[in-house]
Amino acid sequence: MNTINEIKKYWDKQAETLGTSPLATMPDLYLKELEIENIQKFLFDGAIVADIGCGNGFSTFQYALHNRITIIGIDYSEEMIKQAKKQLLNQNIDCQRNIEFCVGDITKLNLKPEYFDIVITNRCLINLTSLEDQVLAVNEIYKILRPNGLYLMCEDCQQELKNLNLLRYKVELPEIKMRWHNLYIDEEKLFNLTKCLFKRDQTINFSSFYYVASRIINGKIAAEQGETPKYDSDINRIARMISSDTNFGGYGPLKLFALVKIAERERERERERERGKIKSYKSAKSLQKFYYKKHFPNKVIYYQNNLKGGNLL
Numbered sequence: 001m002n003t004i005n006e007i008k009k010y011w012d013k014q015a016e017t018l019g020t021s022p023l024a025t026m027p028d029l030y031l032k033e034l035e036i037e038n039i040q041k042f043l044f045d046g047a048i049v050a051d052i053g054c055g056n057g058f059s060t061f062q063y064a065l066h067n068r069i070t071i072i073g074i075d076y077s078e079e080m081i082k083q084a085k086k087q088l089l090n091q092n093i094d095c096q097r098n099i100e101f102c103v104g105d106i107t108k109l110n111l112k113p114e115y116f117d118i119v120i121t122n123r124c125l126i127n128l129t130s131l132e133d134q135v136l137a138v139n140e141i142y143k144i145l146r147p148n149g150l151y152l153m154c155e156d157c158q159q160e161l162k163n164l165n166l167l168r169y170k171v172e173l174p175e176i177k178m179r180w181h182n183l184y185i186d187e188e189k190l191f192n193l194t195k196c197l198f199k200r201d202q203t204i205n206f207s208s209f210y211y212v213a214s215r216i217i218n219g220k221i222a223a224e225q226g227e228t229p230k231y232d233s234d235i236n237r238i239a240r241m242i243s244s245d246t247n248f249g250g251y252g253p254l255k256l257f258a259l260v261k262i263a264e265r266e267r268e269r270e271r272e273r274e275r276g277k278i279k280s281y282k283s284a285k286s287l288q289k290f291y292y293k294k295h296f297p298n299k300v301i302y303y304q305n306n307l308k309g310g311n312l313l
């Protein structure tokens, strides 16, 4: 069992070894470009943004340098934040004014409630060791977003990894396993447990084409030549160019979900509706009546005795 402490130590070490390089948090730089590019599509002028699990801030700087936003980068690794702050000193005054970094844990955020327009997590939730902690983190994000605020969840998902491995199996490549410090998102379970907090607005499979090209085609060619596949191969480079505008298939574990915070008032109304339903749903017949009344309020209702037939005439 990987403890949070071991995972945190791993990230501290990455920062110590690789400093401000983007490689500290992602070995595949074309994939990194793709995730940044896709997240940026949702940023808008004037937005107050939190980038949680920001690492050494490489992506945070990209967001801030190409958009008129105010952004705070947060990470539980003191070493990562040290690197981010070091890099901040090399930026111009304007940039320094709009960016801040601080140490913090996504499962216990100590930030102003309902303050942010946008919260980003880019491969941060996958470093938590259980579904419960991932749900806890989403709850923390809910608290700091303003009503109708946007949560950009860019995380690796279990189902797409399975799909990718099925393709690899077909071309006789070994399975890609999750890294020891990762727990990919179980999309169905996580969204089910947080559906009262966020409405899913968009799901972007931005990495699917890239994964097929890099992990299947490039991987297979390298294997046939007895080599280790290279992240900076020509196939990957071209796949990255094409991937900018492709959103197909389910073979890329890394996905971007655009989630809109459901305001507290709306949630309360939903709860009331649920309570109302529970009271009125005494039998299948009354359930049928409920729906019929809702859709055809002015009609007289006749029931068939046999509910299996289910027709309201």
Ligand SMILES: C[S@@+](CC[C@H](N)C(=O)[O-])C[C@H]1O[C@@H](n2cnc3c(N)ncnc32)[C@H](O)[C@@H]1O
Pocket (backbone or CB within 6 Å): 008, 011, 012, 025, 026, 052, 053, 054, 055, 056, 058, 059, 074, 075, 076, 077, 080, 104, 105, 106, 107, 121, 122, 123, 124, 127, 128
């Ligand atoms: C894969 S890296 C991604 C970094 C950055 N978002 C990027 O796009 O390059 C994951 C980062 O999440 C941070 N992290 C992991 N668990 C965290 C937690 N509980 N709270 C805050 N940061 C966390 C790690 O320290 C690491 O810097």
